[in-house]
Amino acid sequence: MMKFPPFSIQGKTIDSFARRKLHSLVTEIHKAKKKKQQQVAISISKKERAKTMEHDCAIRKENKAFRYRAAAIIVEDNCVLFAGNETDDYFYSVGGAVHMGETAEEAVKREVLEETGVSYEVDHLAVIHENFFMGSSGLKGVECHELAFYYVMKPMGKRVVTSQSRTMSGVKETMHWIPMDELDNVKAYPSFMKEFLQTQHTGVVHIITDERV
The missing domain is CATH 3.90.79.10 (Nucleoside Triphosphate Pyrophosphohydrolase)
Known part of the structure; x- marks a missing residue:
């Protein structure tokens, strides 16, 4: 896991603040990635249904x-x-x-x-x-x-x-x-x-x- 050195605002070390921000950013990235995967899966599903219909008896x-x-x-x-x-x-x-x-x-x-x-x-x-x-x-x-x-x-x-x-x-x-x-x-x-x-x-x-x- 990537570690970030502590940094300060107005002289106060707030490495925990950085970690929270990083966690929030990663969470948002995962949400966006999951949404994209779902959209791709729906698209593939529609294509597969159309392909299947061509081979039905x-x-x-x-x-x-x-x-x-x-x-x-x-x-x-x-x-x-x-x-x-x-x-x-x-x-x-x-x-x-x-x-x-x-x-x-x-x-x-x-x-x-x-x-x-x-x-x-x-x-x-x-x-x-x-x-x-x-x-x-x-x-x-x-x-x-x-x-x-x-x-x-x-x-x-x-x-x-x-x-x-x-x-x-x-x-x-x-x-x-x-x-x-x-x-x-x-x-x-x-x-x-x-x-x-x-x-x-x-x-x-x-x-x-x-x-x-």
């Missing part, structure tokens, strides 16, 4: 779109984890588009970590879901066809999420633990979630839903 042509998606079924204390955002008036499953060259299992673990900040492990593939619906937000008015692989994740024994994720359009997302017996009282997708969780299954279930009307 998704196709859009005029008013029709297709997407290959991996999603998670996370249950803790009889509550299911759903995502929401500041724009849409409904909840949706945690997950996202599979990237080119990526397996669905790799994708779901990546998406869960990005959205929750928690590294959940896959238990098993539970549902293959073919879903037809009308898009919202950035896909408003677009007729969507989605093929999704739903994986049951191994419970962690606690309901903790730490991430501040955003949608691909940059809208802030929030995580919500919804009690299973209250799923009928909220607008949440996929619509089959409550019935599926209350039924015993011995293998992968294939579900087709059409919500275009």
Whole structure:
């Protein structure tokens, strides 16, 4: 650590005054540096989201779109984890588009970590879901066809999420633990979630839903 010799004002030695001034200056420099790093991180994050979108397994042509998606079924204390955002008036499953060259299992673990900040492990593939619906937000008015692989994740024994994720359009997302017996009282997708969780299954279930009307 750099040491400064004591100096005086009006004949009084005040080396402690110099140290306080130096400490204040260093603190301000650190604050400015941290702010700059945060601004750079936000800039990089936006660029990475744009880059990621280019490699999603998704196709859009005029008013029709297709997407290959991996999603998670996370249950803790009889509550299911759903995502929401500041724009849409409904909840949706945690997950996202599979990237080119990526397996669905790799994708779901990546998406869960990005959205929750928690590294959940896959238990098993539970549902293959073919879903037809009308898009919202950035896909408003677009007729969507989605093929999704739903994986049951191994419970962690606690309901903790730490991430501040955003949608691909940059809208802030929030995580919500919804009690299973209250799923009928909220607008949440996929619509089959409550019935599926209350039924015993011995293998992968294939579900087709059409919500275009």
